[in-house]
Amino acid sequence: DSGVTQTPKHLITATGQRVTLRCSPRSGDLSVYWYQQSLDQGLQFLIQYYNGEERAKGNILERFSAQQFPDLHSELNLSSLELGDSALYFCASTPSAGGGTDTQYFGPGTRLTVL
Amino acid sequence: AQSVSQHNHHVILSEAASLELGCNYSYGGTVNLFWYVQYPGQHLQLLLKYFSGDPLVKGIKGFEAEFIKSKFSFNLRKPSVQWSDTAEYFCAATHNAGNMLTFGGGTRLMVKP
Numbered sequence: 001d002s003g004v005t006q007t008p009k010h011l012i013t014a015t016g017q018r019v020t021l022r023c024s025p026r027s028g029d030l031s032v033y034w035y036q037q038s039l040d041q042g043l044q045f046l047i048q049y050y051n052g053e054e055r056a057k058g059n060i061l062e063r064f065s066a067q068q069f070p071d072l073h074s075e076l077n078l079s080s081l082e083l084g085d086s087a088l089y090f091c092a093s094t095p096s097a098g099g100g101t102d103t104q105y106f107g108p109g110t111r112l113t114v115l
Numbered sequence: 116a117q118s119v120s121q122h123n124h125h126v127i128l129s130e131a132a133s134l135e136l137g138c139n140y141s142y143g144g145t146v147n148l149f150w151y152v153q154y155p156g157q158h159l160q161l162l163l164k165y166f167s168g169d170p171l172v173k174g175i176k177g178f179e180a181e182f183i184k185s186k187f188s189f190n191l192r193k194p195s196v197q198w199s200d201t202a203e204y205f206c207a208a209t210h211n212a213g214n215m216l217t218f219g220g221g222t223r224l225m226v227k228p
Binding site: 002004031035040042043044045048055056058087090092094096097098099101102103104106107108109 | 117145147149151157158159161162164166205207209210212213214215216217218220221
């Protein structure tokens with residue numbers, strides 16, 4: 001158990017819909033990272049939040065957005081869903097914002113299936 | 116652009132065989148390197164990481180990796196694999212400007228008992 005929790009574990013929805021994925025970081029960690037794991041794209045970094053502020057952006061689509069709340073949990077919002085958005089979405093957390101050397105602790109992931 | 120590549124997509128070994136998984140990176144500037152493992156149905160876990168110093172890094176569960184700067188490589192090794200090592204292995208990198216990981220495509224290892 002990494003200490004990072006994600007809900008829900010599985011999500012099945014239809015094209016065009018909107019979903020929200022939730023992540024709670026390890027106790028004391030201020031940074032949250034979101035990653036997408038799909039068969040064709042592999043594991044890709046989406047976005048990072050640090051202490052409520054967006055810190056870094058990766059290959060995140062405009063239809064996707066995220067936020068981090070005062071209690072440090074984060075939500076990833078996916079809208080106008082397409083079949084290609086079906087993937088495993090991981091979040092990870094670290095104590096600090098950057099430096100490149102922090103170990104990221106990953107949650108169990110949310111498996112999104114878009115039908 | 117920064118990238119990480121893993122040459123072997125699938126590896127099948129018998130128990131007690133030696134393992135070496137290849138990883139190459141393409142990064143400008145200082146790079147930090149990681150190997151993560153994903154056991155079936157579980158989350159990603161860190162095996163080992165390299166920032167600086169001794170290029171031979173030892174990790175958990177008997178794994179080690181060697182950073183060879185001249186070859187832009189960070190190969191993962193284990194002298195004798197066990198059935199419980201069956202998993203997917205990911206090489207990843209960051210640079211000192213931030214923590215976001217760039218992952219390789221992963222290598223699925225199956226160890227036959």
